[in-house]
Amino acid sequence: MKEITAIIRRDKLPETKKALDELGYSSLTIQSVDGRGKQKGAMCAEMDSEMPGSFCTTVKLKPTPSAYALEHTLPKVALYVPKRMLTLIVPDDVVSKLVKSIVKVNQSGKRGDGKIFVSPVEGAVRVRTGEMDGEAIS
Amino acid sequence: MKMIRAFIRPEKEQEVVLALEGAGFPSLTKMPVFGRGKQKGLQVGPVHYDELPKTLIMTVVDTEDVEKVVSIIHDKAKTGFIGDGKIFVSPVDAAYTVRTGEAVL
Incomplete structure (x- = not known):
């Protein structure tokens, strides 16, 4: 499992969500942050x-x-520039696909397009059912 | 690469950011958060504050710079009283710049 943290422009959020939806990974957490x-x-x-x-x-x-x-x-x-931070927990094998699609949607070629970080995650639990790890994020 | 997440006092934020910028680490993300620690909040007379406002500063740096950045944050955010905050360091596999699409920090 990997955690994808993407810090993107505020106005690109709807398009990014749509792009992730089309790939079938629509579960995400959104936060308003300030960055530089x-x-x-x-x-x-x-x-x-x-x-x-x-x-x-x-x-x-x-x-x-x-x-x-x-x-x-x-x-x-x-x-500080106001940004949106998206956090997704996804299986290892789709990371590069998702990163590519986030980059494609958000790329405007100007400064301030944002950053994407990929970091490892050791475990996950779905609170409703108690499912562990792989099943929890499917 | 490592991600450094520092939970610090909101009033110390500017000092920390200036010190990091001076040392050559200008890039960061900050957000306001509420938290509590070992002391379960704060008791001021009859009033009990369960969650206290903090600022979360998040930055990703190369592994060899981690010690330097942590010591700068520690140095600037320290007051010596409870509630100074915590610093967490976690691994990052890859960082991409959206503008170029390249996998560099």
């Missing part, structure tokens, strides 16, 4: 289309909020 990556959060141009691209592509964290506020117009930057 190598760019340290803010992506002005993507958040506000009227923003000139040269204004700030990367906004670094400043140690004091006041210094930060003076340097940037606060409503137009974000230290």
